[in-house]
Amino acid sequence: MPFYAHGQLDEWVQESLPRWYEVRKVLYEVSEALSFLHENLVVHGDVKPANILIGSDFRGRLVDYDISVDLSQRTRSLYDTEMRSVAMTVGFEAPELMQTGCTYATDVWSFG
Template sequence: MDDDKFTKEVSCLMRVKHKNVVRFLGYCADAQGKMLDYEGQKVIADERQRLLCFEYLPEGSLDNYINDASCQLKWRTCYKIIKEICEGLSYLHQQNIVHLDLKPANILLDHHMVPKITDFGISKCFDEKQTRAITKNLCGSMGYMAPESFDGVITFKSDIYSLGIIIIEMLTGQKRYDEIDNVSILFQEKG
C-alpha cells in the first residue's frame, strides 16, 4: 500500500466512532533499510511495515454462530444483532464509507453480543457528493458480493446486498442458502 492510500485509510478510520463499528485505536509505521537483489545487483531499499490496532472483541465473529449449530442464536439475540449491524452500516454510509466486504466473518461480537463491523482493508471512502465508483479490481468475498460488483460498480447498495445475505444466513442458520421460499419456514423453527 502506498503512502497516499495508507494515509487515506487511517484518516477514514479515525473519523469513524460508533458503537457498532470496531474502534480504531491507532497505527504504527516503520521503515528500515535493507540490502536486496534487484536485477542482479545489490541495492539498498526501504522496507516498510504498517500495523493498524483495533479494540479486542472476545466473542469472535458472527460467522462462528452461523456455522456452529451448538451456538445457534435465539430469535431475540438475532434481531438485536441484525438491528445493530444495520445501525453500524447506516452510520458508515452517512460517513460516505462503503465497506465492500461485509460478511459474518467481518462482524465481531463483544461480551454482550454487541456486533461491531470490522476489516476496512478494501473499503472505499467516497467524497462528499460521490455515490458510486467504477473499478477494474473485483472487491469483496464471493457469496456476499452484489451482482453489479462483478462489473466493477461500487455503490452503497453493494453493502446492502451483503447485509441481506447475512440476514438470510442468520435467520436460516445456514450458509449460502439457495431456496429463499423456505427461509420463512426455517425462521419459524428458530422460535
C-alpha cells in the same frame, strides 16, 4: 483492536445457538453501522458474517475496513477506476458488483 469474546457472527450462531432476538439485535446494530457509513459517504465493500464480530457484551461490530472507500475524498472518475478492480468474497458479492464496483447498494445486498 479489542478482543471480541464471541468471534465472528457465523461462528457465534453455529457454536452458541443464540436466541432469535439476540441475533436480531446484533443484525440491527450492524445495519445501524452500515447506515452510518453510508450517511458519511463511506462504502464498506466487504460486508459478510466474518466481518461482524460479537463482543462479550453481545454487541455486533462491523469490522475490516481494508477495502472501504471514502467517497467524500474521491472524484467520480478516480472512484470508478479504483472500484472496478474489486476484491470480493465469493457468495457475498452482489450480482452487479463487476459492472458497478462497490456501491451502497452492493453493501446492502451483501448484508442481506
